[in-house]
Amino acid sequence: MHVVVNAAVSADGKLSSRRREQLAISGADDFARVDQVRAASDAIVVGVGTVLADDPHLTVKDEDLREQRREDGRPPNPARVVVDSNGRTPTDAEILDDEAATYVCLSEAAPVDRRADLADRAELITAGDERVDLLRAFAALREAGLERIMVEGGGELIFSLFEAGLVDELRTFVGPNVIGGRDAPTLADGEGFVADFPTLDLESVDRLDDGVLLTWRVDER
Numbered sequence: 280m281h282v283v284v285n286a287a288v289s290a291d292g293k294l295s296s297r298r299r300e301q302l303a304i305s306g307a308d309d310f311a312r313v314d315q316v317r318a319a320s321d322a323i324v325v326g327v328g329t330v331l332a333d334d335p336h337l338t339v340k341d342e343d344l345r346e347q348r349r350e351d352g353r354p355p356n357p358a359r360v361v362v363d364s365n366g367r368t369p370t371d372a373e374i375l376d377d378e379a380a381t382y383v384c385l386s387e388a389a390p391v392d393r394r395a396d397l398a399d400r401a402e403l404i405t406a407g408d409e410r411v412d413l414l415r416a417f418a419a420l421r422e423a424g425l426e427r428i429m430v431e432g433g434g435e436l437i438f439s440l441f442e443a444g445l446v447d448e449l450r451t452f453v454g455p456n457v458i459g460g461r462d463a464p465t466l467a468d469g470e471g472f473v474a475d476f477p478t479l480d481l482e483s484v485d486r487l488d489d490g491v492l493l494t495w496r497v498d499e500r
């Protein structure tokens with residue numbers, strides 16, 4: 280399995296404002312690049328915080344890229360995955376439509392009625408007691424044949440994936456704005472590290488739109 284985290288941050292490292300509404304930090308060229316990364320992936324993963332904030336669709340937007348996937352014998356869109364301990368994903372969420380397969384990773388704590396609602400629209404994976412155990416959930420995704428994984432956020436999930444040692448590559452588009460706010464989400468939130476910080480090898484730096492794309496390999500821990 281290869282896990283790429285891709286996100287767009289402001290020049291001060293924020294994913295969004297303190298209102299946690301979806302903000303376009305990327306420009307047109309970066310969104311086109313993101314579409315290519317999606318098209319090259321078997322699955323796109325987000326946390327339920329992103330689903331609740333953005334109601335993302337997580338599909339490939341460019342019809343040529345979808346057609347290329349069909350020609351390669353793959354479904355036109357990668358699978359979508361929500362990490363959602365308690366089954367908070369709304370049943371009318373875009374991510375549950377029939378444009379692509381969807382997996383919802385739950386914990387044992389997810390209420391039975393939420394499981395039943397979600398099971399009509401998605402494959403359910405249960406891993407962890409109170410919170411999704413990411414090592415087990417990602418092992419289940421791998422067993423389902425999903426090898427090339429793109430994670431799009433948000434900051435809580437990205438931190439946990441680094442903590443679990445699951446990230447192979449980090450691609451960060453840094454946009455030309457300052458968002459600020461101590462409560463605004465950043466690339467990696469969660470508890471934060473105080474020692475044994477994950478370290479990265481800088482692979483490339485590319486000017487893109489009015490910002491810069493940083494591609495990092497994550498060192499083994």
Ligand SMILES: NC(=O)C1=CN([C@@H]2O[C@H](COP(=O)(O)OP(=O)(O)OC[C@H]3O[C@@H](n4cnc5c(N)ncnc54)[C@H](OP(=O)(O)O)[C@@H]3O)[C@@H](O)[C@H]2O)C=CC1
Nearest residue numbers: 286287294295299326328329364411432433434435436439
């Ligand atoms: N600029 C960009 O590129 C992007 C920006 N965003 C922005 O990010 C914000 C959302 O990010 P954020 O609030 O951090 O939410 P996340 O999308 O990271 O989801 C976090 C939630 O996932 C659930 N979860 C379950 N298991 C785990 C686990 N093991 N580790 C971590 N989380 C787990 C938790 O909810 P529970 O306990 O209920 O399961 C948790 O609160 C929005 O403002 C959105 O607009 C999002 C993506 C990309």
Ligand SMILES: Nc1nc(O)c(N)c(N[C@@H]2O[C@H](COP(=O)(O)O)[C@@H](O)[C@H]2O)n1
Nearest residue numbers: 287302303304305333335336337338431
């Ligand atoms: N790469 C990138 N740049 C930004 O500026 C963004 N705001 C995001 N957001 C991510 O894209 C999701 C929306 O996807 P759909 O257009 O609905 O398919 C959003 O939920 C974030 O994960 N990404």
